Amino acid sequence: GRALLVLLLSATVSLLGGLIFGYELGIISGALLQLQTDFQLSCFKQEVVVSAILIGALLASLVGGILIDRHGRRRAILVSNLVLLVGSLILTLARSFTVLVIGRVTVGFAISVSSMACCIYVSEMVAAHQRGLLVSLYEAGITVGILLSYALNYILAEVDEGWRYMFGLAIAPTAMQFLSILFLPVNPVKLSSWDSDCQKGLIPLQDTEGRAAAKREPYQEKHYSFLDLFRSRDNMRRRTLVGLGLVLFQQFTGQPNVLGYASKIFHSVGFQSNSSAILASVGLGAIKVVATLVAMALADKAGRRVLLMAGCVVMAISVTTIGLSSRMAPLAMARDCKAATGPNASHGLSQHPLPPLLPQAAVSPVPPASGAVRSQAGPGFAVTRSLTKVFASTQSKEVVPNSSLTQKRDLVGESGKGTLGSTGPPLGAAHRAQHTVLNWITLLSMMAFVSAFSVGFGPMTWLVLSEIYPAGIRGRAFAFCNSFNWAANLLISLSFLDLIDAIGFSWMFLLYGLMGVMAVIFIYLFVPETKGQSLEEIDQQFSRKR
Numbered sequence: 001g002r003a004l005l006v007l008l009l010s011a012t013v014s015l016l017g018g019l020i021f022g023y024e025l026g027i028i029s030g031a032l033l034q035l036q037t038d039f040q041l042s043c044f045k046q047e048v049v050v051s052a053i054l055i056g057a058l059l060a061s062l063v064g065g066i067l068i069d070r071h072g073r074r075r076a077i078l079v080s081n082l083v084l085l086v087g088s089l090i091l092t093l094a095r096s097f098t099v100l101v102i103g104r105v106t107v108g109f110a111i112s113v114s115s116m117a118c119c120i121y122v123s124e125m126v127a128a129h130q131r132g133l134l135v136s137l138y139e140a141g142i143t144v145g146i147l148l149s150y151a152l153n154y155i156l157a158e159v160d161e162g163w164r165y166m167f168g169l170a171i172a173p174t175a176m177q178f179l180s181i182l183f184l185p186v187n188p189v190k191l192s193s194w195d196s197d198c199q200k201g202l203i204p205l206q207d208t209e210g211r212a213a214a215k216r217e218p219y220q221e222k223h224y225s226f227l228d229l230f231r232s233r234d235n236m237r238r239r240t241l242v243g244l245g246l247v248l249f250q251q252f253t254g255q256p257n258v259l260g261y262a263s264k265i266f267h268s269v270g271f272q273s274n275s276s277a278i279l280a281s282v283g284l285g286a287i288k289v290v291a292t293l294v295a296m297a298l299a300d301k302a303g304r305r306v307l308l309m310a311g312c313v314v315m316a317i318s319v320t321t322i323g324l325s326s327r328m329a330p331l332a333m334a335r336d337c338k339a340a341t342g343p344n345a346s347h348g349l350s351q352h353p354l355p356p357l358l359p360q361a362a363v364s365p366v367p368p369a370s371g372a373v374r375s376q377a378g379p380g381f382a383v384t385r386s387l388t389k390v391f392a393s394t395q396s397k398e399v400v401p402n403s404s405l406t407q408k409r410d411l412v413g414e415s416g417k418g419t420l421g422s423t424g425p426p427l428g429a430a431h432r433a434q435h436t437v438l439n440w441i442t443l444l445s446m447m448a449f450v451s452a453f454s455v456g457f458g459p460m461t462w463l464v465l466s467e468i469y470p471a472g473i474r475g476r477a478f479a480f481c482n483s484f485n486w487a488a489n490l491l492i493s494l495s496f497l498d499l500i501d502a503i504g505f506s507w508m509f510l511l512y513g514l515m516g517v518m519a520v521i522f523i524y525l526f527v528p529e530t531k532g533q534s535l536e537e538i539d540q541q542f543s544r545k546r
Contacts, residue, residue, distance in 0.1 A: 311456015
C-alpha cells in the first residue's frame with residue numbers, strides 16, 4: 001500500500017511539475033497583448049518581459065545543481081514551489097514594468113530548478129521498469145500545461161486586467177505540488193544503505209534479485225567535484241559528452257524555430273485567420289500530447305536509444321521535406337516588432353512590406369511567447385484586443401523556452417476584407433493546384449516533426465540525463481547540461497532570421513535535416529541503452545566501460 005502511494009505521489013509530482021513549467025511558458029503569449037496596452041510597453045520592453053523568464057532559468061541552471069546535490073531533490077522542489085508562489089504573487093500584484101520583469105525572472109528561476117529536481121527525484125524514486133514512464137510524464141505535463149495556457153488566454157482575453165488572473169492561476173498547481181511532495185520520503189534513494197527505506201517496502205527501487213545482489217556487494221556512493229565532469233574518472237568525460245550532445249542536438253535540429261512558421265503554413269494551406277490561429281496552437285498542441293503519451297508507453301518497452309533514433313530519422317526527413325517543398329512553393333517571410341503605444345494602436349507596420357497578394361493584411365505587434373524545455377514545447381496562440389476584434393495567428397513555440405528578442409517572426413492576421421492567398425506572382429490553375437499540394441505536404445511534414453520530437457528528443461533527453469550520472473553529482477551535471485540547453489535555444493532563436501536572410505528559408509531547413517542525420521549517428525555511437533536497469537547498474541556499467 002505504501003509503495004503504491006509513493007508511486008502515485010511521484011506521478012503527481014512529475015505531472016504537476018511539467019504542467020506548471022508548460023503553463024508559465026505559454027501564458028505570456030496571451031498576457032502580453034493586454035500588458036502592452038495596460039503598461040504602454042515599447043517593443044524593447046515587450047522583448048524584455050518575454051525573455052526575462054530565460055534570464056531566471058539560466059541563473060537557476062548555473063546555481064540550481066549545487067542546491068539539488070547539497071540539500072536534496074525534495075527540498076529543492078519545495079524551495080522552487082515557494083519561490084514560484086512568490087513570483088506568481090509579484091506578477092499578479094504588479095503595478096509597474098520593473099515589478100513585472102522581477103516577477104518573470106523569479107518565475108523563470110523557480111521553474112528551471114523545479115524541472116531539474118523533478119526529473120532527478122522521480123527517476124530515483126521509482127523502480128527501474130517504471131522510470132521511463134514516470135519521467136516522461138513530466139514532458140506530458142508540459143504539453144498539457146501549454147494547452148491549458150492557450151485555453152485561459154482565450155477565455156480571459158476580454159476580461160479587464162485578465163493578465164492578473166492568468167499569472168495568478170499558476171498558484172493552484174504549485175500549491176498542489178507542494179502538498180503532494182510533503183507526503184513523500186525525504187531521501188528518495190540511499191544508495192549505500194539498502195536497510196533503510198527499501199527494506200521497509202517504501203521504495204521499490206529494484207526487483208528481489210537486484211536487491212539481493214546489491215546487499216551482497218553494497219554500492220558505495222562516491223563524492224565528486226564539478227571538475228570531475230571533464231575527467232576520465234569513472235568515465236565521467238564520456239557521460240558529459242552524451243549529456244551535452246543530446247541537449248545540443250535537441251536544439252540544433254531546429255525545434256525552437258520549426259513551429260515559428262506554423263501559422264504561416266496553416267494560412268498558405270487555406271485556413272483563414274480564426275481557424276488558423278486555433279488550429280496552429282490547439283491542433284499541434286494536441287498532436288504533441290498524443291505523441292508524448294505514446295513515448296511514455298514505449299519508453300520502458302522499446303528503450304531510449306530506439307525512440308531517440310527513430311524520432312531523429314523522422315525529424316530529419318520532415319525538415320528536409322519542408323526545405324524542398326518551400327523551394328518549389330516559397331513562403332513569404334517578413335520581420336516585425338512594433339509596439340502598440342495605446343489601446344487603439346492595434347497593429348504595427350511590417351518593416352518589410354508584405355507581398356501584394358496579401359491585401360490589407362495587418363501584422364500583429366506581439367512578440368512571441370517564450371515557449372519550451374525543454375524542452376520541450378508547442379505552439380503559441382492569443383486573442384488580439386484590437387478594434388477589428390480578430391484573431392491574430394501568433395507563432396507557435398516549442399516548450400523549451402525561447403525568445404527571438406530583437407528580431408520577430410511575422411505574425412499575420414486577417415483584418416476584415418483581406419483574403420490570404422499564396423505569395424508570389426499570380427498563378428495559373430495548374431500552378432495553384434501544385435502549390436496547394438506542396439503546402440499540404442509541408443503541413444503534414446510539420447505535424448510529423450512535432451510528433452517525432454515529442455516521442456524522441458522531447459522526453460528521452462531528460463530521461464537519459466537523469467539516469468547516466470552518479471548520484472553524488474547528478475544535480476550539478478543535469479544543471480550543467482541544462483544551461484547549455486537554454487543558451488543554445490537562445491542562440492538559435494536570435495540567429496534564425498539572420499540565417500534565413502543569409503542562406504534562405506529552404507536551405508535553413510535542409511541544414512536542420514543534415515543536423516538530424518548527424519544526431520542519429522551520434523546517438524548510435526555514444527548513447528547507451530538504459531531501459532530496465534537500476535541507476536546503480538547504469539553507473540557501474542558506465543564506470544567499467546571505456
